[in-house]
Structure formats: C-alpha cells, structure tokens
Amino acid sequence: MSGDDQVATYVHDVAVALLPELPDLGSGTAAYIFERVPEFARQEVSEVALAACQANSAALLDALMRGITIDAMAPSEEVIRTTRDLAKAISLDTLVSGYQVGIAYWCSRWTRAVERYCDRAGVPVALRVTDYGTTFLLSWLQMITNRLSVAYRDEAERLSREWSMARTEEARRILASDDVDITTASRRLGYDLTRHHVALVVVRDGSNQAPLEATARELAGTISGSRPLTLLVDSDTLWCWIPTNTEARATPVREGVTCGQGRPGRGLDGFRLSHRQALEAVRVARLAGRGFPAVTHFSDIELTALCSHEPAALSQFVTSVLGALADPSPHNRLLRETLRSFYAENCNYRATAARLLLHHNTIRYRLAKAEEALGRGILDRRLETEIALHLEAQLGTHTNDADE
Structure with missing residues (x-):
C-alpha cells in the first residue's frame, strides 16, 4: 500500500470512529463558539447556531469518510439553509468569526482523534493524517466563507426587498385607510x-x-x-x-x-x-x-391641477377665452406675457413697464394688440382671462391627451 493510500485509509478509519461522537461534535462546536463569540449565544441566535454546527459537523465528517477532495467540496443544503437563517440575525463578520472558531475546535478534536485511533500507524503516518485533516478543515473554512459571502448577500438582498415591499404596502394602507394606529404604523414604516x-x-x-x-x-x-x-x-x-x-x-x-x-x-x-x-x-x-x-x-x-383633470375641456376653455391670443406664435407669446404681467401689477401700466424693463408706451401698444386678439377689452371677463393665461403658460394651448 502506498503512503497516500495508507493516509487515506487512516483518515477514513478516524472519521468512522468519530461517527458515534457526531452529536457531541456538533454541540461541542456550538458551545466553543458561544464562549468565544457571545453574539451566537443570544437567545434568538443560539438555536439556529446549534443547528448550523450540527449540519457542518455532519458534512465535514461525511466528506472525510468518503475521501472527498478539496476541489469537490460543497456545502450541503442543510448547511446553506442554516447559514441563511443565521444571516437574518447576525452580521457577516460575526458569522465568519463563528466559522473560524468552529474550525479551530474541529482541528483540535481531529488531532486528538488521530492520537487515539492511529496509535499503531507510527508517528510519521499519524502526522500526515493529522495534516490531511487540518488542511481539509482549513480548506473547508475558506470555501464556506466564500459561499457565506454570497449566501449572506443574497439573503440580505432578499430581506431588504421583503422589508421594502412590506413598508410600501403599509404606506399604501396608511394613505387609503381611516383606521390607522399612528404608533403601530410608525413602527412598521420605521x-x-x-x-x-x-x-x-x-x-x-x-x-x-x-x-x-x-x-x-x-x-x-x-x-x-x-x-x-x-x-x-x-x-x-x-x-x-x-x-x-x-x-x-x-x-x-x-x-x-x-x-x-x-x-x-x-x-x-x-x-x-x-x-x-x-x-x-x-x-x-x-x-x-x-x-x-x-x-x-x-x-x-x-x-x-384643479383645472386639468379633463384635458380636452381645459384646452377648449383656454382657446375659447383667449381666442386669437391663444395662437402659439412668438408675437402672441409676447402679448400674453405682457397681459399676465399687467394683471399681476394690478393693471398699472408703469409698474408693468418696470417689471418687464420696457417703456410704458410699449406696454400700452402691446395691450392694445392683445385686446384686438381677444376681441374684447382686457378688463372684460378678467377672471376667466387670467385663469386662461395661467393655464396656457403652464400647459400650452393643447395638452398631451395621449399621455393621460
């Protein structure tokens, strides 16, 4: 039997010998972590952490018994599930620290098991079996922490989406319902x-x-x-x-x-x-x-906003009140601007001229042209004219009906 075959045989035998100790391996790993990383010992975390330790211990022992190579290592569904559960309660850094401490405990247990079950193999073989196990465990740690980062990120994103959706639905309820407890709703929204x-x-x-x-x-x-x-x-x-x-x-x-x-x-x-x-x-x-x-x-x-819920009616109102003054030509745009300013300055010619930085005779000329376009005096139907000018300035003469 070659040296590598001999080491593989002893690795298998030590793993098989540890099989009856599997429950204790899981609980021992958890206790070791709880003592050194107190966040895992919290009541809301400890039960999930224990399940994760048991799942990882079972996966490790199975891989060592079956001689799975480092390249072929992969966490079981149970390991992934328990890791996702832990991601809901603790940070990624804490989770990685827990795995590091747990693997240190496993390395210690593996070393003691090799001493116990490889006593007849000789020191060189026992050292190689110990080295194989600890190398495998450290490789598992590297692999699992890489997977942890992905799993933790995915879980964090999922939780964020769910939290966002829950808050959005709560906001919809608050906006629509009269039966809202403001304290409860504030807590749900954050x-x-x-x-x-x-x-x-x-x-x-x-x-x-x-x-x-x-x-x-x-x-x-x-x-x-x-x-x-x-x-x-x-x-x-x-x-x-x-x-x-x-x-x-x-x-x-x-x-x-x-x-x-x-x-x-x-x-x-x-x-x-x-x-x-x-x-x-x-x-x-x-x-x-x-x-x-x-x-x-x-x-x-x-x-x-008040006037525009029926765009066609709004457009008809603007054109009917302004008449030819609603035409979108540059000349009429100047006349509309002048008339809006005239109304804003309480129909004062000189104040309007100062507002627009023009001579007051220019204002009088433009307002006379506006009257011609309106087909009436600028003080006739003033309220309707002011509203129509305001709406035209905001929306134009023709609204975008197709967008509604």
Whole structure:
C-alpha cells in the first residue's frame, strides 16, 4: 500500500470512529463558539447556531469518510439553509468569526482523534493524517466563507426587498385607510408619522438608469438634512417623505427624472395630503411635456391641477377665452406675457413697464394688440382671462391627451 493510500485509509478509519461522537461534535462546536463569540449565544441566535454546527459537523465528517477532495467540496443544503437563517440575525463578520472558531475546535478534536485511533500507524503516518485533516478543515473554512459571502448577500438582498415591499404596502394602507394606529404604523414604516412631512414623488424615464433611491436622497438633501423615508413603488417610481416643516424647494439633481413636491404637512393628514399634492405635481408635469422643470412644486401648479383633470375641456376653455391670443406664435407669446404681467401689477401700466424693463408706451401698444386678439377689452371677463393665461403658460394651448 502506498503512503497516500495508507493516509487515506487512516483518515477514513478516524472519521468512522468519530461517527458515534457526531452529536457531541456538533454541540461541542456550538458551545466553543458561544464562549468565544457571545453574539451566537443570544437567545434568538443560539438555536439556529446549534443547528448550523450540527449540519457542518455532519458534512465535514461525511466528506472525510468518503475521501472527498478539496476541489469537490460543497456545502450541503442543510448547511446553506442554516447559514441563511443565521444571516437574518447576525452580521457577516460575526458569522465568519463563528466559522473560524468552529474550525479551530474541529482541528483540535481531529488531532486528538488521530492520537487515539492511529496509535499503531507510527508517528510519521499519524502526522500526515493529522495534516490531511487540518488542511481539509482549513480548506473547508475558506470555501464556506466564500459561499457565506454570497449566501449572506443574497439573503440580505432578499430581506431588504421583503422589508421594502412590506413598508410600501403599509404606506399604501396608511394613505387609503381611516383606521390607522399612528404608533403601530410608525413602527412598521420605521418612520415617525406624528411629525411634519414634505412629500416627493420621483419618476424616471427609460433613458435614466440611475438608482431611484439615490436620486431621491439627493433631492431630499436639497430640502433638509433629515433622513427621508423612501419607498420604491415600481421600477420607475419612488415615493419619499422628508421629516421637515421647511418651505424649501427641492432642486433638480439629474436629467431624465421628474419630481413632484407637495407642501409641508403634519401628522397623518399631512403625510397623506403632501403625498397627494406631489402626485398631482407629477401628473401636471407629464401633461405639460417638456415645458416643465425636473422638479414641479405643487404650490406653482395648484390651479392647473384643479383645472386639468379633463384635458380636452381645459384646452377648449383656454382657446375659447383667449381666442386669437391663444395662437402659439412668438408675437402672441409676447402679448400674453405682457397681459399676465399687467394683471399681476394690478393693471398699472408703469409698474408693468418696470417689471418687464420696457417703456410704458410699449406696454400700452402691446395691450392694445392683445385686446384686438381677444376681441374684447382686457378688463372684460378678467377672471376667466387670467385663469386662461395661467393655464396656457403652464400647459400650452393643447395638452398631451395621449399621455393621460
């Protein structure tokens, strides 16, 4: 029998001799780890840790009995399952530390077993059997820690997705239901619902692949330094609430992203209302097409939001009130701008001229042309005319019906 065959035989024999000790190997490994890595001894972790020690001990002993090579080593399904269970309760660094301590315990048990069961093999053979076992155990440690990193990452990502989905469903319930316990809901969301909030709704188009959550946090950071609540609703839509009472406005941070911002509100009612306002801001921004900035503030489009739920009726209203003045030519655009400024300055010619940095005679000329286009005096039907001018400035004469 060659030396390698002799070593393989003794490795098999020692592993077989250890088989009756398997339960003690598992529990002994666990106790050794609990003593040196206290995180494993916690009540919510210890039972799973013991199961993992037993699963790993069984897998190790089986591999040593069957002479599995290092290249062919692979953790069993039970080892993977118990590792995933541990990943729910402790950090990856702690998990790796536990495996390192556990393998040290196994190396000690293997060395003592070789001394006990290889007494007739001679010192050189016994040393080689010891070396084979410890090398195998250290290789197992390297393999399992590599697999641990992958398994831990996969489990962490799965838990993160589940947590995100659970929080999103909780937010939907809060937004839709009147029967909400604010303390319980705050705990489930991980967000204090009793405070003031400013809501954002962030939507990206297909050309922008930047992570939505990072984009939302950047936007929130332009309003407040407080940590926001961010909820991914679908692949291209994210809801965000910023715990602040500031009237500050979010400023654009990326191309290809549309953001709606609501007003600040307090408690559950404020949480809901600011969110509805942010949704309306996004809706109006999409209706307006390219004419809107990347961040649309509800305070700027409240009237437009109120009037734009029937785009065809809105377009008809604007054209019927403005008449020829609604024509999108550059000349008419100047006339509309002048008339809007005239109304904003309480129909004062000189104040309008100062506002637009023009001579007051130029203002009078433009307003006379506006009257011709309207087909009536500029003070006739002033309320309807102001509203129509505002809507035209926000959305244009023709809205994007196809987008609705």
